[in-house]
Amino acid sequence: MAQQAPLVGIIMGSKSDMPVMQACVDQLEEFGIPYELTIASAHRNPGKVHEWASTAAQRGMRVIIAAAGKAAHLGGVVAAFTPLPVVGVPIKTSDLGGMDSLLSMVQMPSGVPVACVAINGAKNAAIFAAQVLGTGDDAYRQRIVDFKAAMAEG
Ligand code: RP5
Numbered sequence: 001m002a003q004q005a006p007l008v009g010i011i012m013g014s015k016s017d018m019p020v021m022q023a024c025v026d027q028l029e030e031f032g033i034p035y036e037l038t039i040a041s042a043h044r045n046p047g048k049v050h051e052w053a054s055t056a057a058q059r060g061m062r063v064i065i066a067a068a069g070k071a072a073h074l075g076g077v078v079a080a081f082t083p084l085p086v087v088g089v090p091i092k093t094s095d096l097g098g099m100d101s102l103l104s105m106v107q108m109p110s111g112v113p114v115a116c117v118a119i120n121g122a123k124n125a126a127i128f129a130a131q132v133l134g135t136g137d138d139a140y141r142q143r144i145v146d147f148k149a150a151m152a153e154g
Contacts, residue, residue, distance in 0.1 A: 006036035013068035027126035053081035
């Protein structure tokens with residue numbers, strides 16, 4: 001999608017999240033939605049996260065998908081720095097099975113929402129992002145209609 005300006009910004013806390021997040025990338029590709037992918041941790045690279053999140057809207061992004069595991073603060077930190085909707089993907093972890101990621105991502109303080117999908121729900125994050133884009137774009141909305149019709153066909 002390099003030829004089109006990205007509309008979805010994907011950020012993840014580690015390259016170790018990529019095997020899970022490949023399903024998100026694949027779904028966005030299937031919808032033909034241009035995206036940008038960045039690896040930055042809220043704890044290991046806070047400056048990079050701040051810069052990326054606080055410029056995402058002016059760079060043309062419409063929705064952000066943030067994936068992280070363990071003490072998964074990435075989605076919330078990104079949400080603190082952008083007016084864009086943020087979808088969080090809690091990553092399954094070896095020690096606590098992803099409940100750590102889920103609870104730290106979903107329990108946001110009032111005023112700074114992160115719309116959180118299931119543990120490892122990378123594909124649903126892409127579908128939700130497409131639905132957000134579809135609210136203002138008939139072509140993207142039609143892709144969701146077609147996707148649902150194909151799903152119903154089995
Ligand atoms: C989080 O810590 C990442 O999002 C990842 O899910 C988890 C483990 O990261 P690595 O130690 O594998 O880099 O920040």
